[in-house]
Structure formats: structure tokens, C-alpha cells
Amino acid sequence: MTKIKYQTVTGMHDVFGREQLLYDKVEETAQKIADFYAFQRINTPILEDQDLFIRSVGESTDIVEKEMFTLKTKGKDLLVLRPEGTAPVFRAYLENGMQSLPQPVKLWYYGPFFRYERPQAGRYRQFWQIGFEMLGDASPVLDAQTILIAYNLLSELGFKKTIVNINSIGCEECRKDYRKALLSFLRGKKESICSDCKRRAEKNVLRVLDCKNPKCQQILSEAPQVLDYLCPDCKNHFKQVLEFLEEIPVPYKLNPFLVRGLDYYCRTVFEIGFEDSPEEEAIGSILGGGRYDFLGKSLKTDIVPSVGFSMGVERVIALMKLKDIDSKPKKKEGIFIVQVGDLAKRKALKMIQDFRTAKINVFEAISKNSMKLQLTKANKLAINTVLIIGQQEALNNTVIIKDMITGNQSTVKQENIVKEVKKRIK
Numbered sequence: 001m002t003k004i005k006y007q008t009v010t011g012m013h014d015v016f017g018r019e020q021l022l023y024d025k026v027e028e029t030a031q032k033i034a035d036f037y038a039f040q041r042i043n044t045p046i047l048e049d050q051d052l053f054i055r056s057v058g059e060s061t062d063i064v065e066k067e068m069f070t071l072k073t074k075g076k077d078l079l080v081l082r083p084e085g086t087a088p089v090f091r092a093y094l095e096n097g098m099q100s101l102p103q104p105v106k107l108w109y110y111g112p113f114f115r116y117e118r119p120q121a122g123r124y125r126q127f128w129q130i131g132f133e134m135l136g137d138a139s140p141v142l143d144a145q146t147i148l149i150a151y152n153l154l155s156e157l158g159f160k161k162t163i164v165n166i167n168s169i170g171c172e173e174c175r176k177d178y179r180k181a182l183l184s185f186l187r188g189k190k191e192s193i194c195s196d197c198k199r200r201a202e203k204n205v206l207r208v209l210d211c212k213n214p215k216c217q218q219i220l221s222e223a224p225q226v227l228d229y230l231c232p233d234c235k236n237h238f239k240q241v242l243e244f245l246e247e248i249p250v251p252y253k254l255n256p257f258l259v260r261g262l263d264y265y266c267r268t269v270f271e272i273g274f275e276d277s278p279e280e281e282a283i284g285s286i287l288g289g290g291r292y293d294f295l296g297k298s299l300k301t302d303i304v305p306s307v308g309f310s311m312g313v314e315r316v317i318a319l320m321k322l323k324d325i326d327s328k329p330k331k332k333e334g335i336f337i338v339q340v341g342d343l344a345k346r347k348a349l350k351m352i353q354d355f356r357t358a359k360i361n362v363f364e365a366i367s368k369n370s371m372k373l374q375l376t377k378a379n380k381l382a383i384n385t386v387l388i389i390g391q392q393e394a395l396n397n398t399v400i401i402k403d404m405i406t407g408n409q410s411t412v413k414q415e416n417i418v419k420e421v422k423k424r425i426k
């Protein structure tokens, strides 16, 4: 047995084989959705300034408090492996002058992200995320369209019976009043809430609403609701978002306690999960997003009204497995070349190149010598057209072309083989 000397770093994992097919499927599906809605792909660097996330995601969030992979460069800069995608896309938008383009600018990304989380099932320190962002436009119709895009992405991936949970958390102004109301509600309940909530109440009281502790949730069910505190502008914005949602076939429900964990959100926030049933609820949400009109303000730069969502790919893949949504292996189009003997190998190697030029897929097992083994492999791949170069054919400059369905075979001159195959597979 091989002695294994090196292993993946804690919380990171290799992706290959069947697993990689699922990642491919998720990426391809997102690409199709992006093409339809005219989102352009953006790749931002893995490393960003630490401050970008402290200011945007928020100092009292778990991401910034505990989960950032920080590194100090030789020049003493504090950099982090990006923990999320919205802040980098926003930075790139400003830095590259995208404000002068027609708005909204529609960007999507797919790539690895990093959080220093406690290792546990389904949680990785390097994970993949897909995100869609529309920057530079405050219209409520875009909130509804973002939700529709997210919903379509999930249904295209094969998820049935999903439902949108939606809320408005208002702007800075209306949130001030709500924060006060929530604090005074909690004041009388300090003894009953969990220790995390006690801490949250002091640092960022809205995050108390995120608590999953059943006791806290029971207490919070009587808490004041943010919707009652919205200023007229925020109220009107949210009303319009809901009216737009009525126009599209997306089931939604109001969840007055949905706040989303990150500081940059404002007004519309949403998550998509599965329709109610106790088991489905336990699964929780599949993806989430919202508006972040004041992210620019937190970064002490221009205010750019924007909306978007992101989706964790590992979680989606785990759910695809749970729901038995699998990536069917694609049907193999092309031919299989079987060769026997050294001379045949030489001819086959050259022939593969000819098919490559002709843009015809070739499958082979060129290092093998057994005809039986090669035919078995062709069978497994369900390839219909098989070329055989035996010792005799190699000498005669011919090839046997065999139809695996009918069993019919004929002999063709090597120089005509590409033309003959083209005729058959098209």
C-alpha cells in the first residue's frame, strides 16, 4: 500500500469524477441563465484588501469576526482570501469605471471562496459560490427580477417546490427606529435569550432575529416586526416589489424575521428554500440575496443602488444528491478506435490527430493491446461507431468500420476513413 505523506489541508477537499460532473452541471446551468438574462461573467482576484470586507460585510458578522483567512504580505499589507463575492464585484465595478456604462451593469461570477469555519459535515474552508449582481439601478422591478432569476436557476437545476421567503429590512433611517424597538423588547427578556443573542443584542441587534435556538425563536415570535417601521420610501419600494412578484409564477411568502446576516443589505432581502413540511424546513434555505444600496457608503465611496444573490455550490450539490437529482453522463458522440499491434498503434495515433482536425470526438485505449478489452470499453461508453485496425489492416492500409448496433462491418481505405466516418455520424 502507498504510504500517504500529504493530505488536503483541514476543511478543504478534492473534487473529481462524478462529483466534478455535478459541479460542471451547476456551472453550465448558471452560464445558460446568465446568457439568457445578459449577465457578463466577471473574475475578481482571490486576494483582496482586508478592509474591503470589514467595511462592507460588517465588523460584527461571523465572517469578519472569526472566519477570514487573513495573511500579512512582506510589505505588511493585510490581505484576505475572499470570503464572499458581492464586495469584490462592487469594488471592481467602481475601480473599472463601470458607472459610465448603461445601468444596470449585470455581472455574474463562479469561483472558490474561503472561510475559516469550524470543520463539520458539509462545511468547507474552500467552497464554490455562484453570484448574480445588478449594479447601478434602484428600481424595485430589478429586485423582483433578481428573485425570478434565482428561482429559475434552481428549477433549471431540477429543484421542485421551492418557495421564496421575502422581507424588507428598510434603509438606515427606518432601521434606526426598528433597532430601538427591538432592543427595548429584548430588555425585559435578557434572562431567557441564549448567550449568543445577549452578545448580538449589544453589537448588532438585528442579528438576534437570525438565531436558530428554539427558545429564542419562541420569544422572538412576539418581537416587533421591521415592516411596521419602514419609512414611506422603503414601504413603497417593498410594495412595488411584491406587486411585481404577483406578475410572475414564483411562489413567495413574507417572513418578517428574515434579516440576512451581512451588514450591506437594505430594503429587499430574500432566501429560497423548499415549500413547507417539517423535513423541508430542516433543510433551510438553498440560496439568498437582497439589495445593497448603501454598500458604497460603508466603503466611503459612491452610492450605487444594487441587488443580487449568491448560492453555495457545495450545499446545492449536497441537496441535488439528497433529492436524487443527478447529472446524467452525457451521451458520448464520436468514434472508438481499436488497434492491435505496434504498427496499428502508430497508424491509430496519427488517425486520432486526423479526427481531431475534422472535429470528431475520438475515444481510445491506445496503450492497451487486447482487442476484447478495447471493445468492452467502447461498449461501456455506448459508442456506436468503432474502427478496428488489426495487424492485417495495418499492413494493408485499411480500417474495419463497425456499426455496434447492427453489427454490420466493412473495410475502408485508411485515407478515406475520416470522410466515411463523417458520412455515418452526421
Ligand SMILES: [Zn+2]
Pocket: 170, 171, 172, 173, 174, 175, 230, 231, 232, 233, 234, 235
Ligand atoms: Zn427607509
Ligand SMILES: [Zn+2]
Pocket: 193, 194, 195, 196, 197, 211, 212, 213, 216
Ligand atoms: Zn439566541
